[in-house]
Amino acid sequence: MNKYLSELIELSQIDKSIDGFEPRIESIQRALNVAIEKESAIKSAIESYDEEIKEAKLKRGKNELHLAELAEKLKELSKKTAIVKTAREVKALGLEEEIAKEQSDFANEEIQRLDKLIDSKNLYKEEESLKLEEASKEVEEIRASIADELAEIEKEKKSVYANKQTLTGEMDQKILSFYEKIKKWAGNTTVVPVKKQACYGCFMKINDKVYSSVIKEEEIVTCPHCGRILYKEKEQEIKE
Numbered sequence: 001m002n003k004y005l006s007e008l009i010e011l012s013q014i015d016k017s018i019d020g021f022e023p024r025i026e027s028i029q030r031a032l033n034v035a036i037e038k039e040s041a042i043k044s045a046i047e048s049y050d051e052e053i054k055e056a057k058l059k060r061g062k063n064e065l066h067l068a069e070l071a072e073k074l075k076e077l078s079k080k081t082a083i084v085k086t087a088r089e090v091k092a093l094g095l096e097e098e099i100a101k102e103q104s105d106f107a108n109e110e111i112q113r114l115d116k117l118i119d120s121k122n123l124y125k126e127e128e129s130l131k132l133e134e135a136s137k138e139v140e141e142i143r144a145s146i147a148d149e150l151a152e153i154e155k156e157k158k159s160v161y162a163n164k165q166t167l168t169g170e171m172d173q174k175i176l177s178f179y180e181k182i183k184k185w186a187g188n189t190t191v192v193p194v195k196k197q198a199c200y201g202c203f204m205k206i207n208d209k210v211y212s213s214v215i216k217e218e219e220i221v222t223c224p225h226c227g228r229i230l231y232k233e234k235e236q237e238i239k240e
């Protein structure tokens with residue numbers, strides 16, 4: 001076989017496996033990403049419960065303060081009631097007292113409502129915290145299980161890149177740039193086999209003259225239809 005052609009076939013196979021690394025890494029990391037997303041969704045749910053609890057406690061505090069003020073006011077009113085003389089004054093104080101009592105009732109109800117709210121939010125938060133524990137455990141488990149796989153790929157990647165560097169260093173630079181030019185549009189189908197006298201890049205039939213050149217493997221032949229570099233299908237590929 002033509003030396004340049006065999007180098008081009010090798011180079012295209014190296015580039016193909018380089019292209020294959022990212023999808024392999026992505027598919028391995030997909031499960032981890034799903035688990036991490038789940039974990040962070042739970043974390044933000046807990047954060048928003050915390051926020052709601054904090055806000056409810058703040059409101060509760062304000063109501064407590066208001067209640068204390070009202071209690072003070074009621075004490076003052078009863079003192080005044082004891083010393084006023086006229087019926088009109090008694091009536092006015094009575095009215096004020098009534099309003100203060102209503103406000104106290106309202107503040108008490110509000111405190112009860114907020115307590116219930118805080119309790120239920122705490123309950124939800126507890127549930128989420130349990131879920132978070134599970135989710136974090138899952139993240140760690142996945143992380144540990146894929147670490148070896150990723151390290152293996154990283155090793156493979158290094159050796160493939162080293163092979164590429166050696167190969168391209170040895171190759172004729174004109175041949176290399178010819179390949180790179182086609183690769184720009186053809187990607188990892190720059191060098192394709194011919195099967196059943198058809199180019200396996202564009203799937204068009206090639207004529208007998210081109211086909212016989214491909215079979216001879218004496219020179220670099222490109223597909224007359226698409227321009228990809230052609231080579232004769234190997235025995236093992238026929239079996240596949």
Ligand SMILES: [Zn+2]
Nearest residue numbers: 199202223226
């Ligand atoms: Zn073609």
